[in-house]
Amino acid sequence: MHERYRVPDFVERRLTHQELWSVLQPIIRRGGYDVAELGASAEGRPLRLIRVGAGPVPVLLWSQMHGDETTATRALADLLNYLASEPQAERVRRWRERLQLLVLPMLNPDGAERNIRRNAFGIDVNRDARLLATPEAKVLKAVQERYRPRYGFNLHDQNPRTRVGASERLASISLLAPPPDGSGRPVEQWQRAQRLISYFGPRIEPLVAGHITRYDDSFNPRAFGDLLSSWGVSTVLIESGGWGADPVKRWLRAVNFAALVEALDAIALDAGADADVRWYRALPENGRAVNDLVIRNGRIALAGQAPYAADLVLDLAGADYQLVDAGDLDGTAARDTLDATGLLIQPCDPADAPLPALLLGAAARLRLVRATSDSIPVWELAAGRLIRRSR
Ligand SMILES: [Zn+2]
Structure with missing residues (x-):
């Protein structure tokens, strides 16, 4: 399915704001999506929110807050292309009716321009959730306050040399429901995120069999995933690692697409409500980077x-x-x-x-x-x- 909707332009791993938006604009027009300019990066690149659907469940998806992590941005473009291409498909109609997708692709365009992690202030935007010193973090926080998303997808690339536990296998996809605090108490939005992962995780597991892990789950009070979780958002972190001889991560882009399709459908159908969180908890942890x-x-x-x-x-x-x-x-x-x-x-x-x-x-x-x-x-x-x- 991903092959059919993969936008053909992104063949490099590097991806700039200009390249992204030149591809997104025609997709947005075709899909009739609503786009709001919410601010600009430190160097003045517009930060735009794409809204799709008029449903009661707001779902926030953001990517590339680390400028050199492009896999999920490319998968989000493919997802928006799918939605624009199949308006009559039952699944697409269901999403538009029940969900309100809030898509913030490439939150750190200044880092993307240089293909580096941090923004133009030299700050890691994902460690700025508390201080909100960067314009990029302010925009993400403003979206959370304005739309009160029930779910959030925090989309990253991790060190491609990270291994599964103590094994020699690459951790190709790492998942996390970030905890809302350091207590370990079962808070509802955190449990809901774990159930969602336990629903869509097994469905994508065969695509990366033996290469799926749980990301470090200690609470970080500066990170967006953790703080969104504390603000009531059921947050899911998806990290794309390494996959064999595929440095451009074509395959993991497809796996991201599949994960998002399965997860969004689970939310629209309320299908993950009964998922057994033991699947999530039994995931091996990320090991060392080799x-x-x-x-x-x-x-x-x-x-x-x-x-x-x-x-x-x-x-x-x-x-x-x-x-x-x-x-x-x-x-x-x-x-x-x-x-x-x-x-x-x-x-x-x-x-x-x-x-x-x-x-x-x-x-x-x-x-x-x-x-x-x-x-x-x-x-x-x-x-x-x-x-x-x-x-
Ligand atoms: Zn990252």
Whole structure:
């Protein structure tokens, strides 16, 4: 179903305000949706609320309050496209009759512009629910106060290296009903959110079998999910993690779409009321984030320095491997391990000249050569790929 309604424009993981709204505007016109400009980001990009349906149950959905987390924004565009494309479908009519969808896609367009988490003030908007220092947080709070949503969907991407519990499996989808306080008391809006997750979760579980977890459920009094829950909103957090060799997250975008369709239908039909919350509570928790590559037992050869022993840890960041740690890294787990026993590791510039210093955070280009002969490297790591050059 998602294939049919997936808007074709978003093929990159990065997504800017301009790109989003140029795609949304024709969908909004076609669907006859109501759009209200509620304010602007710190840099003046309009923050718009899309309203669909005239039902008695307000449901708030917001995405990309972290500017580099685009998966759910793309899924929301697909959902709005579905609604606009199938006005006569029984399900769509039911939603429009019983729900009032309040969609705030890309709450942090300034972060999106730079493909970073925080807004232009340098603040994490999801830690600004109490202070309301950012215009983006003010808009989200204003929507909550004006519409009093019964349900809220807080849509994010998490570290794609996060694992399921202590396993090596990626936590592809993490769900959470954020607690309204730190007491653990069963408050109705929190229980309702847990029932909703226990209804739609099993329906999407087969799409990411074995890769679904519960997000950290400790109460955070600065975070929007938690405070919305304390303000009476049954809030559901959906985090998209990693999924195999799919850095653009096409598949998890489809899973987000499916999760939202199932959840909204459950709300419209009041179908989740009897769901057994043991499903939610039995979910494995998020485990550690595991790095992409560790290179062990080699010696680093910098220009002008005697070689020294160091393990290296690297993560894929965009199109490149990025150096994240160096030294004695015994105990660091990674998806791939390269044993560099007997090899010299030469960090190089783009012209393959050896570098004089090892800098963390930079795109890594490495030549791994035998100590006895450096003419043909044994391995080369460049442009996000590790290639064997000789035996
Ligand atoms: Zn996030």
